[in-house]
Amino acid sequence: MGIKILQDKCAGCTLCVKACPFGAIKMETKKAVIDLTACTLCGACVSTCKFNAIELIKEEAKSGTADLSSYKNIWVFIEHHLGEINPVSYELLTEAKKLSEDLKCEVAAVLLGDEKIENGIDELFSYGADKVYLSTHAEFKEYRTAPYTRTITEMIKKFKPEIFLIGATTTGRDLAARLAIRVNAGLTADCTGLSIDPKKKILNQTRPAFGGNIMATIISPNHRPQMATVRPKVFKRIKCQGAGAKVDIIKFDPVINKEDLVVKILGLIKDESIKVNLQEAEIIVSGGRGISDPKNFKMVEELAAVLSGAVGASRATVDAGWISAHHQVGQTGKTVAPKLYIACGISGKIQHLVGMQGSDTIVAINKDPDAPIFKIATYGILGDCLEVIPALTRKIKELRG
Amino acid sequence: MDIIVCIKQVPDTTEVKINPETNTLIREGVPSIINPFDENAIEEALRLREKHGGKVTVITMGPPQAKEALKQAIAMGADDVALVSDKAFAGSDTWATSYTLAQTIKKIGRFDIIFCGKQAIDGDTAQVGPGIAEWLNIPQITFAVKVELQGDKIKVERLLEEANEVVEVPLPCMLTVVKQINEPRVSSLKGMMKAKKTEIKTFSAADVDADPLKTGHNGSPTRVVKIFTPPPKGGGEMLCGSTEEMVSSLISRLKERKTI
Ligand SMILES: Cc1cc2nc3c(=O)[nH]c(=O)nc-3n(C[C@H](O)[C@H](O)[C@H](O)COP(=O)(O)OP(=O)(O)OC[C@H]3O[C@@H](n4cnc5c(N)ncnc54)[C@H](O)[C@@H]3O)c2cc1C
Numbered sequence: 173m174g175i176k177i178l179q180d181k182c183a184g185c186t187l188c189v190k191a192c193p194f195g196a197i198k199m200e201t202k203k204a205v206i207d208l209t210a211c212t213l214c215g216a217c218v219s220t221c222k223f224n225a226i227e228l229i230k231e232e233a234k235s236g237t238a239d240l241s242s243y244k245n246i247w248v249f250i251e252h253h254l255g256e257i258n259p260v261s262y263e264l265l266t267e268a269k270k271l272s273e274d275l276k277c278e279v280a281a282v283l284l285g286d287e288k289i290e291n292g293i294d295e296l297f298s299y300g301a302d303k304v305y306l307s308t309h310a311e312f313k314e315y316r317t318a319p320y321t322r323t324i325t326e327m328i329k330k331f332k333p334e335i336f337l338i339g340a341t342t343t344g345r346d347l348a349a350r351l352a353i354r355v356n357a358g359l360t361a362d363c364t365g366l367s368i369d370p371k372k373k374i375l376n377q378t379r380p381a382f383g384g385n386i387m388a389t390i391i392s393p394n395h396r397p398q399m400a401t402v403r404p405k406v407f408k409r410i411k412c413q414g415a416g417a418k419v420d421i422i423k424f425d426p427v428i429n430k431e432d433l434v435v436k437i438l439g440l441i442k443d444e445s446i447k448v449n450l451q452e453a454e455i456i457v458s459g460g461r462g463i464s465d466p467k468n469f470k471m472v473e474e475l476a477a478v479l480s481g482a483v484g485a486s487r488a489t490v491d492a493g494w495i496s497a498h499h500q501v502g503q504t505g506k507t508v509a510p511k512l513y514i515a516c517g518i519s520g521k522i523q524h525l526v527g528m529q530g531s532d533t534i535v536a537i538n539k540d541p542d543a544p545i546f547k548i549a550t551y552g553i554l555g556d557c558l559e560v561i562p563a564l565t566r567k568i569k570e571l572r573g
Numbered sequence: 574m575d576i577i578v579c580i581k582q583v584p585d586t587t588e589v590k591i592n593p594e595t596n597t598l599i600r601e602g603v604p605s606i607i608n609p610f611d612e613n614a615i616e617e618a619l620r621l622r623e624k625h626g627g628k629v630t631v632i633t634m635g636p637p638q639a640k641e642a643l644k645q646a647i648a649m650g651a652d653d654v655a656l657v658s659d660k661a662f663a664g665s666d667t668w669a670t671s672y673t674l675a676q677t678i679k680k681i682g683r684f685d686i687i688f689c690g691k692q693a694i695d696g697d698t699a700q701v702g703p704g705i706a707e708w709l710n711i712p713q714i715t716f717a718v719k720v721e722l723q724g725d726k727i728k729v730e731r732l733l734e735e736a737n738e739v740v741e742v743p744l745p746c747m748l749t750v751v752k753q754i755n756e757p758r759v760s761s762l763k764g765m766m767k768a769k770k771t772e773i774k775t776f777s778a779a780d781v782d783a784d785p786l787k788t789g790h791n792g793s794p795t796r797v798v799k800i801f802t803p804p805p806k807g808g809g810e811m812l813c814g815s816t817e818e819m820v821s822s823l824i825s826r827l828k829e830r831k832t833i
């Protein structure tokens with residue numbers, strides 16, 4: 173890796189001096205000079221130079237050559253939508269805290285956002301962060317792959333985390349996949365279990381594969397950080413005792429590169445059919461093909477409403493266009509783990525089960541005694557859901573007055 | 574408009590069974606299919622070509638039998654296909670796979686859009702598409718559910734957890750698609766005839782200038798150390814009686830557990 177100014181091309185315009193996020197460029201006798209001890213080779217100057225006078229020589233990534241011992245601590249990426257922190261980030265802080273006891277290291281939260289994001293920081297400490305790496309910039313208000321990847325890459329290069337955990341959400345999976353290649357790290361997707369190997373002190377990452385039919389434990393022995401995306405709702409979030417006293421915030425200058433800003437967010441189309449957030453709900457009532465007709469989703473919605481729960485769906489109903497894809501639970505939908513999951517007319521194929529089997533209590537209503545859903549149900553009702561659902565709704569309404 | 578589609582041949586995971594004695598996957602008799610999301614990727618590429626002209630090239634990295642998947646792509650309407658296959662690729666994880674595919678794409682040369690599926694149903698990682706985009710240093714848009722070409726830009730709707738996000742991205746770029754984006758077409762008779770006759774081009778590691786340190790097991794940072802079947806969940810209680818009785822006993826049990 174290296175960077176150099178092509179003296180004959182440099183016009184002394186000083187644009188690069190302003191563009192450098194690390195204050196590493198100075199003017200000497202009307203030519204730019206780079207202080208290599210301060211430069212992180214981020215490339216911000218390269219794209220601002222109008223005269224192509226800066227040359228960045230990227231070294232090809234080598235595998236397995238990193239000095240592993242210089243990598244320490246567990247990082248958690250804090251995902252938020254316009255400042256509202258995704259609960260999966262708290263779940264991961266809690267889990268990171270546990271792992272950190274085995275590794276005798278610190279837990280750090282990585283937070284990017286606009287200025288307002290600082291309001292959310294206290295919560296991060298209360299869920300177990302020892303440190304927060306904070307980078308604020310107007311361009312970080314909403315998540316976008318390229319600018320987030322660039323700044324986080326610089327953080328990783330500078331502070332060298334040993335483990336980096338990211339929620340397996342649409343945002344988390346988008347970011348982690350890109351970042352892992354850039355920093356030359358191994359990445360395990362969609363984990364449902366994490367532990368520290370007591371001997372080797374490395375991260376064992378367990379995840380479902382082949383549609384949930386098997387589980388695989390994966391390691392990244394020779395690369396750092398060891399990166400994993402982790403499904404929402406597999407770990408519980410727990411507030412720490414006596415937390416909140418520490419306020420170790422490390423401000424990190426954003427690295428904004430023009431070429432990273434070419435993707436524009438034009439807007440968000442809300443799904444009006446979502447009344448209660450599926451992944452946050454304590455109770456979920458889900459409909460499958462067994463409800464027989466799209467209009468019967470009304471019944472499912474009514475039962476969900478009296479329970480103040482959310483509406484879920486099997487993929488078969490989503491594919492048939494009975495309900496929007498945002499409701500789908502399972503391998504290619506959402507992972508949920510509510511206190512109560514009521515499956516109405518759902519057969520319980522493995523791809524559905526992997527998305528909901530972490531629920532505390534599972535109720536299955538199905539008219540086929542051999543439906544696989546009964547194998548994991550806490551309570552099974554063998555019957556016609558078109559009769560059972562309204563009866564259940566009525567009874568609960570009575571109960572609640 | 575030059576479009577490249579990356580597809581993977583996968584076992585049909587709905588047909589996979591577990592051998593209860595050895596706790597291993599029974600893959601005999603399980604059909605190999607094109608990863609379902611990749612069929613959506615092919616379909617979207619074909620639709621763009623039909624509307625705006627151009628060429629659709631479908632590529633896969635895999636063993637020689639993955640040619641079958643490419644033949645199916647031709648039958649659907651792909652203009653050109655390529656198999657990247659080499660013993661050196663064995664044991665690739667997503668890091669090495671995305672590197673190898675990116676090298677192949679560089680070899681092919683021109684492209685405006687690269688389509689991938691949202692994820693492959695065997696590994697379920699959703700990492701290869703963004704990986705390719707990183708190696709090629711182009712923007713990525715994941716989970717596309719609607720794609721509209723507007724001059725030298727594409728407007729894309731992304732399927733997120735609670736809403737759809739609308740973004741605009743300049744060409745060239747990499748897009749991964751979800752199932753809801755379209756309904757893949759069935760192969761035409763003419764297409765099947767063409768597929769039969771087509772000689773499938775095969776690239777080796779050397780053909781795509783792949784660095785041996787970055788491919789296959791060598792180039793893969795991750796290692797699988799254990800495979801096991803998830804412990805079976807114990808079944809619960811079947812409630813009995815009439816609908817009313819079952820509903821009543823359910824409610825009293827849920828109350829007991831303080832669930833409701
Ligand atoms: C790659 C891949 C990914 C997938 N991802 C997902 C996913 O994320 N989520 C998901 O859900 N699926 C997923 N699937 C699909 C999954 O394999 C099943 O096809 C799907 O879950 C079946 O949905 P279902 O249970 O609603 O329909 P069916 O399997 O058709 O089951 C309907 C059930 O309703 C019962 N029934 C019928 N009438 C009544 C009645 N009147 N009263 C009571 N019961 C009745 C029947 O006995 C049956 O058990 C995926 C598949 C693949 C290949």
Ligand SMILES: Nc1ncnc2c1ncn2[C@@H]1O[C@H](COP(=O)(O)O)[C@@H](O)[C@H]1O
Pocket residue numbers: 579580581608610611614632633634635667670674688689690691692693694696697698699700701702
């Ligand atoms: N071996 C491969 N050959 C071609 N494309 C692949 C291969 N593996 C993955 N892909 C592409 O990457 C997407 C995501 O795969 P994965 O990251 O394995 O879930 C797939 O839908 C394909 O489009």
